[in-house]
Every structure is written in structure tokens, then in C-alpha cells.
Amino acid sequence: MTDAPKRTPLFDLHVELGGKMVDFAGWEMPVQYPMGIMGEHNQCREKAALFDVSHMGQVMLKGENVGEKLEAIxxxxxxxxxxxxARYGFFTNDAGGIMDDLIVSNAGDHFFVVVNAALRHQDIPHMKASLEGVEVTEIFDRALIAVQGPSAEDVVGGLCPAARDLKFMETAIGDIDGVACRISRLGYTGxxxxxxxxxxxxxxxxxxxxxxHEDCEPxxxxxxxxxxxxAGLCLYGNDIDQTTSPVEANLSWxxxxxxxxxxGFPGSAxxxxxxxxxxxxxxxxxxxxxxAPARxxxxxxxxxxxxxxxxxxxxFGPTVGGPVAMGYVSAGHDRPGEKVNLIIRGKAQPAEVVALPFVTQNYKR
Incomplete structure (x- = not known):
């Protein structure tokens, strides 16, 4: 018997809004709403979209010199x-592969870490075993919502004016309708x-x-x-994994x-x-x-x-207006403009190596 998928605090709202629910990393999540994937994609690029990301692991690290201890892993x-x-980072293994990628924030009296849903079972024991003298606590009593798009500042700032002052990769506690929330200016949409x-x-x-808000849709x-x-952003399990090094994945930055x-970190050699x-x-x-898209x-x-x-x-890239893909190619074949063939259903389909991202990222610096 397999465990039934878990539900986020927003489950009932998803159903009410017509969300098509699927099992994702052990969670019942909406893959789309009546607007459809294309419409939701364009909504985010042009106005604002709300995503439930409560399936992600939220972790609190408390203790002395937490930042310094994190540098060991x-x-x-x-x-x-x-x-x-806040800072983007990743755990590496002894072979120099990526165990998971994550966001780490200095919240003052603790560090706040968000890890991938499917890897919380790995990441939290890894931190507990590796961070001596640090209290590692997974947070189960909070949801995580992402509001993304050019109108996101108006949507969130209308309820919490302090959010407007945050720049990309900054975080603060803000009051939304009388509720203390951790608001971080970042995301996974470009x-x-x-x-x-x-x-x-x-x-x-x-x-x-x-x-x-008139500009916000689920x-x-x-x-x-x-x-x-x-936006050229890696998905763990597809574009990066335990065998992939950060250098191969263009994450040297x-x-x-x-x-x-x-x-002095795992896999540093x-x-x-x-x-x-x-x-x-x-x-x-x-x-x-x-x-034809290349999967x-x-x-x-x-x-x-x-x-x-x-x-x-x-x-398919709705903003690009055609299929887009990422993949690994041998050294010497990675220059933009190189013509290649993709073997799709046994047939060679012409394609070209291009620079990432496909769409300019619009972060507030």
C-alpha cells in the first residue's frame, strides 16, 4: 500500500477554484485551473499569478554560527x-554532485531554509547529522504561497506596503491582514x-x-x-541531480x-x-x-x-511562441548557434543551441 498524497492548507480553495488535482512528490496539487496552462503562464508574464508551493520543505535552523556551519555542506x-x-545554494555530495538546491535566508535569530518537496526526507536528516549544535526544525504549521509577475508588487504591496521596499533576494516579517508573515522577494518564474x-x-x-486583486489569478x-x-531555471531531478556538478549545470555563479x-565543502576537489x-x-x-516539443x-x-x-x-514556451528545451551536450558543442538534431519518435528534427534564458528575467534589483 502506498501512502495517500498529502494535502496543503490551500487544498479546499484549489478544489473550489476548479483546480485539476494531481499527485506531485506525494502531495495533491493543482496542475492547472479552468484558465488553462497557457492562460496561467501568460497571466504570470503579463500581470500576476498565485501559486501554492506549500509542498516545499520549510526549515528553521537555530544555534551559534549557523551560517558558518552551513558552509561545511x-x-x-x-x-x-x-x-x-536570502541566497540560492545547494548541498553537494563527496563526488561533487548536487544533492538538492535550496534558498537560505538570514532571519535574524535563526536561518530559514526552503528545500524541494521530494527531498525533504533526505535534506533534513542531512542537516541534523551535519550541523553540530544547530537545532533543525521542519515547520509544519505554515503554508507557502508565491505571487509572481509584473503586478506582484501591487498585489502583495496593496495588503502589506512594507513588501514594496524589499529588493530581489531580501526577506522580512510583514503584516498581512493582521497576520505576521515571512515575505521574501524571490521566485521560480523569472x-x-x-x-x-x-x-x-x-x-x-x-x-x-x-x-x-483584479490582476491576480491562480x-x-x-x-x-x-x-x-x-527563465532557464533548473528543476531538480531533471536538469540537476546527484551526478551533476554545479559547473556542468552553469551554476558556478x-x-x-x-x-x-x-x-572545504563536499566534492570541492x-x-x-x-x-x-x-x-x-x-x-x-x-x-x-x-x-514538436522535445521532452x-x-x-x-x-x-x-x-x-x-x-x-x-x-x-512549449508560450512567451517564446514555440518549443524550448534544456539539455547537456559534450564540450565543444555548447556554443550558441550550433545546429543539432533531436531524435523525436525515431526521426531527426533540426534544432539549435541557444543562450539561456529564453525570456529575460525581470527581478527587482
Whole structure:
């Protein structure tokens, strides 16, 4: 017998709004609403969309020198992360692969960490075992809502004026309808927006208040995936995994200079070597020339018929107006403009290597 999927605090609202519910990482989540994936995608690009991301793991780290201790298991600099600032990071394993990617925020008296839903069972024991003297507490009594898009500041700021003052990758406690919420200016769509941690018994009321804004509509997992793909953002389990190094995945920007030079994190020997000498493969953007989308697992060949890589994520890009994909190709084939073939249902389909992202990211710096 398998466990029944868990439900987020917003489940009843999803059903009321006509959400099509699916099992995702052990959670019953809306893949789309009556507006449809294309409409929800465009809503986020043009106005604002509300996503339920309560399935993500929310974790509180308390103790002395938490940032410094995190540096033993992550290649990022966290010891000097200022209060009110958030940073993208990842756990690496001893082979230099990525165990999971995450957002770490300095919340003042503790660090607030958000990990991927499917990996909380790995990440939380990993932190408990590795962070000596740090109290690691998973938060089960809060929902997590993302409001994303060019109108997100008006939607959230209309209820919490202090949110307007936050810049990209900043976080603060704000009052929304009399409820203390953690508001972080970040997201997974390439658009400006916020992720808001809310007491679970207040989540539906606050979600309704956001959705009452004329520019805000609900959006599901389908639009979230097409938005992040157009923005060139990696999905754990597709574009990055335990075998992928940050250098291969074009995530070197997330390793600060001191850590690149000093090392001292799991897998640092491989990662420092790749930073210095390059990698055997690289994550690239791919634009199929036809209308057929290239899904995960599609083989990439050079024009001579040799296999040079594989698609890791792909689908239709509504903003781009055609299919878009990401995948790994052998070193030397990663330059934008290189013509390749994608083997889709046994037939070679022409495509081109392109620079990421497909759509310009619109964060508020």
C-alpha cells in the first residue's frame, strides 16, 4: 500500500477554484485551473499569478554560527549573509554532485531554509547529522504561497506596503491582514514576485485577499514548469541531480569567490578542478525548429549523426511562441548557434543551441 498524497492548507480553495488535482512528490496539487496552462503562464508574464508551493520543505535552523556551519555542506558563503538577505545554494555530495538546491535566508535569530518537496526526507536528516549544535526544525504549521509577475508588487504591496521596499533576494516579517508573515522577494518564474510563509489556518484567507486583486489569478504546476523553463531555471531531478556538478549545470555563479578559492565543502576537489579546467559536458538551451516539443530523455546528435547529449527538460514556451528545451551536450558543442538534431519518435528534427534564458528575467534589483 502506498501512502495517500498529502494535502496543503490551500487544498479546499484549489478544489473550489476548479483546480485539476494531481499527485506531485506525494502531495495533491493543482496542475492547472479552468484558465488553462497557457492562460496561467501568460497571466504570470503579463500581470500576476498565485501559486501554492506549500509542498516545499520549510526549515528553521537555530544555534551559534549557523551560517558558518552551513558552509561545511554547501559551496556558498553563508557566514557573512546579512540579516534580511536570502541566497540560492545547494548541498553537494563527496563526488561533487548536487544533492538538492535550496534558498537560505538570514532571519535574524535563526536561518530559514526552503528545500524541494521530494527531498525533504533526505535534506533534513542531512542537516541534523551535519550541523553540530544547530537545532533543525521542519515547520509544519505554515503554508507557502508565491505571487509572481509584473503586478506582484501591487498585489502583495496593496495588503502589506512594507513588501514594496524589499529588493530581489531580501526577506522580512510583514503584516498581512493582521497576520505576521515571512515575505521574501524571490521566485521560480523569472518574474518579479514574492514567496510568503503564512500560518496555515490563515492561508486561505490571505490567498483569497490576493486573488481579489483584479490582476491576480491562480496558477498550477503546469504553468510553473513552463515559466521556469523559459527563465532557464533548473528543476531538480531533471536538469540537476546527484551526478551533476554545479559547473556542468552553469551554476558556478552561485559559488562565491572565497569558496571557489578555499574549497572545504563536499566534492570541492572535482568542482575546483572543473572551474579551472572546464567540464566534459555543459547545460545549454535548445530551440527545436519545428513545432514538436522535445521532452526529457530525447537524444541530441550533431549533424554527423553522433550522439552528443540528451534533453533534460522541454516543452512549449508560450512567451517564446514555440518549443524550448534544456539539455547537456559534450564540450565543444555548447556554443550558441550550433545546429543539432533531436531524435523525436525515431526521426531527426533540426534544432539549435541557444543562450539561456529564453525570456529575460525581470527581478527587482
Amino acid at each position: 554547501c559551496p556558498q558563503v553563508f557566514s557573512s549573509l546579512k540579516e534580511g538577505k 518574474e518579479d514576485g514574492f514567496e510568503i510563509s503564512i500560518p496555515k489556518d490563515k492561508a486561505i484567507g490571505i490567498a483569497r485577499a490576493f486573488l481579489a 496558477a498550477g504546476l503546469g504553468a510553473r514548469d513552463s515559466l521556469r523553463l523559459e 552561485a559559488i562565491q569567490k572565497r569558496r571557489r578559492e578555499e574549497g 572535482r568542482i575546483q578542478k572543473e572551474l579551472a579546467e572546464g567540464t566534459m559536458r555543459k547545460l545549454v538551451g535548445i530551440r527545436p525548429e519545428g513545432r 526529457q530523455g530525447v537524444e541530441i546528435q550533431n549533424l554527423g549523426g553522433d550522439t552528443i547529449g540528451q534533453i533534460t527538460s522541454g516543452g
